[in-house]
Amino acid sequence: MAFSSNSASEKPFRVTMLLLLGLLMSHIGASGAVGVCYGRNGDNLPSQADVVNLYKANNIGQMRIYDPDQATLQALKGSNIQLILDVPKDKLQELTDSAKAGDWVQQNVLAYSADVKFRYIAVGNEIHPADAEAKSVLPAMQNVHNAIAAANLQGQIKVSTSIDTTLVVNPSPPSAGTFSPEASSYIIPIIQFLAQNGAPLLVNVYPYFAYIDPILPTSIPPRKSACLTHAQYAGLEKAGAPNLEIVISESGWPSEGNPAATVENAGTYYRNLIGHVNGNTGTPRKPGKAIETYLFAMFDENLKAAGTEQHFGVFSPSKEQKYQLTFA
Template identity: 80%
Template structure:
């Protein structure tokens, strides 16, 4: 996990049944909300139960952080579209093209007739100074080549998931740029993505921006509750920090020579416990408004009308994570009970379409 004025990582939250209803809704071929399925707990339901939970609640997209075979088996025949991670500790292995081919064969091709793979995230939140950084792009290329050899490159996009600490400047959004020391790492990755029509995956958490700088960032700006425009950036006007952070990355991509590269928000969330700002009320407000914003298909000021595909982290509370907010990001408790209950009727809030 990364912490900075605009940072990211794997996080927790609570939402009400209203929010869960919004989570399950989709807006057709242009955008959707997905759910991240982390498994860092010793009291979680079986993988088959989890897939049934997704299906029963019309959650159409899933991110998993390693190729768990039981999860892949459980996904067979479902309509759930999958983002599958190559774990960071496997990146060096996949620099070997033969090992990459084996990995793709065992974890993707063996299931591709029955599992709807959408993205392969080759590494999560790797930083330029990390030992794994030099393995990311070669591993991406080898995974792509193995997928292309099976003629699946049009269906399955190969990318990597970054956090927002790679930006050197992000405010105002139009001045967004990657850090100088990150350029040699991220620029070739951006070029590879642009060449192959894949999006950049970004883990994006306004919550961490807020708690790092509450004196200058208003809570209404972070929670989508500002009554009007709070930030004017040339011709762009911002009512919420999520859009501003997203557009800062779009601006950085333009400066890196990839103005048409798309962004997928591969994680976003707000914790409900473990910090004064991590309250049930704040988490509920953030998720309700984020889901409504994404499903409204309004895009961002820099990319108006362009849906922001977004994955919420996470499905369950995970009790093996570090103590504090990290353990409380679940939409559901390990018992599969929704963490919030009130008078809302979930099924009446669902707006299911054909997905992406």
């Protein structure tokens, strides 16, 4: 069921958005910019060259891709679009070998670095401490960083990893948030590496999933959503890195597949988030600096699991905008 702009049932949704966005602005101190994640898990999507042209036509200056797709990297040459490039999950163990990491960086980063503006290398996406790949994340990060540093590009290209919000427990009140004992042994050495090298932690934030949590009564999701971000900072402070910056590497709202997943709700979420990022109004901790945020995602992807997962795109595969967003 859609929440119309005049419906009383939209009030909790609006409260969720206000609380979440207020906390994002109160706690994140990276340079403000809006990017969009470019996933390719569909069989009806435009060519990579057309996608890059669509970014440029809509003044989207930052992109995230989830593997070093050569056609995308070729299309990005000379575009001035800043890029987050992921190391895919199935490559993490391989890149614990420094020589193989050097080869990967040479082939996928250095070969393009004169013409493509790499911003971050995300070594793994939402790897959990119990995953078999977890032990490979930090060594792979170190090896990728070393290869970039050997080319004297460590000041331009930062190496990080992207986590979700589940590594933090006790999120209510947010100040009680802390990394779980299982997560601490995994994430604290990573945090230390990031702090040493001036790199941010990349975090995927999805208030939508808290909002639809069937366990929680209607009055709770707004507070739960706010905790998603606030508690991350409490966790970082307890981990000894209170000044570590966070980049929101994914945040989105689906337009179909659930009563709360409507074009109206998704459009409200994206417009409000973009407005805060582009406002550059500053934060109490870092006046004059807004958040750096990547919307998820550029397109609906029809090869994902049926349901909401297929409907996170801000554009349709035909390159039509769903929400009339202004990115710049």
